[in-house]
Amino acid sequence: MKTLFRQVALIGKYHAVAGGAAAAGNRAALEDIAQFLAGEGCDVAIEHDTATTSGITGYPVLDVPGIGAKCDLGLVVGGDGTMLGIGRQLARFGVPLIGINQGRLGFITDIPLDRYRQVLSPMLRGEHEEDRRSLIDSCVMRDGECVFKALAMNDVVVNRGATSGMVELRVEVDGHFVANQRADGLIVATPTGSTAYSLSAGGPLLHPANPTWVLVPIAPHTLSNRPIVLPDSGEIAIELVAGRDASANFDMQSLASLLHGDRILVRRSEHQARFLHPRGWTYYDTLRKKLHWNEGGS
Structure with missing residues (x-):
């Protein structure tokens, strides 16, 4: 089954210092995800500040209005802060966003980096839940x-x-x-x-x-x-x-x-921000995992 999202923008951490270890890790993750998306049949573009910070080449570079005009999906690689920043900017364009978390589980970036392939593949084919935020x-x-x-x-x-x-x-x-x-x-x-x-x-x-x-x-x-x-x-x-x-x-x-x-x-x-989550996701799953409910004690 083909992807529902033909044009996908990759957005990474804005504050990773070029040349540092964080930037190198961010670039490696983004390049790996870009290759995966291409293999899934997506045309990949890199958000302008992400391209500048990471140094990734070989893909079209788009600013936020360009993403809003051309892309069907934004894939955010980072944490909740990264998602908040791009979510505010893209809300007026109605572009849905998926969050891949590079660190601890976030409240709105909920796909672990080490599992993104098996989680993202069915989402690209339409197996996802939509979550709109005011x-x-x-x-x-x-x-x-x-x-x-x-x-x-x-x-x-x-x-x-x-x-x-x-x-x-x-x-x-x-x-x-x-x-x-x-x-x-x-x-x-x-x-x-x-x-x-x-x-x-x-x-x-x-x-x-x-x-x-x-x-x-x-x-x-x-x-x-x-x-x-x-x-x-x-x-x-x-x-x-x-x-x-x-x-x-x-x-x-x-x-x-x-x-x-x-x-x-x-x-x-x-305007509202549009977040996409894996099929079966609920807000209660996020609260339980993030707030460590049902852990310890008897």
Whole structure:
């Protein structure tokens, strides 16, 4: 049976230093996977930054818009950080992504590198499960103007400065005042991000099929300030009332320094990331493996 995905883009770790051991290992893995894909009947292209970092030649090189226009599938080789980065960029093109993990099992890169051949082959023939993930559109409003925009798949985090005390944040949902919170910060997380910073701050796990966000205070001054699950159909506004050196982080990769009176607006993006998993995959399998449920004890 022939592959359903004729044009496949390979995306690797962006931060592997050229000439280093990590880059060499990344290149070897990518070259092996590219040869495998060609053998499966796929036309392989290398994402531009991946080609630059790895030094792989002999394949067409495409930037993100080129992948969006020409490719049926993106194959991400790395970890969750690599998948988050490319997932945000490719969501608007609707290109599905498969993740091959080079290290420990990831929440969204779930195929072990040493087993990719036997797992990937049937997936290319259509034996897979599709998993769609919502994204966040955010902007920082200052004096009525948007001064910073970002897209996030995991979370938006408002943090206090490294050497300062708590921040005070005014929170509104759909224009309705919720509370003024004094804390080290505040997290707005998607279901995908519920297993990231939100989890370590005491937030709940959200199944990705839920159209929800979770609002999680970080070390709140008042212990009755608890995480709250909200529908993702509305708009959350977070205003910096007090606190020095505060910042807004979007998937911990984009940063905007905040001034008093700045408002961070959070809305659901019109785009979704599309992840493909092996046939029979469920979100519970990932949680069980990643969180080591059912291990030890009797």
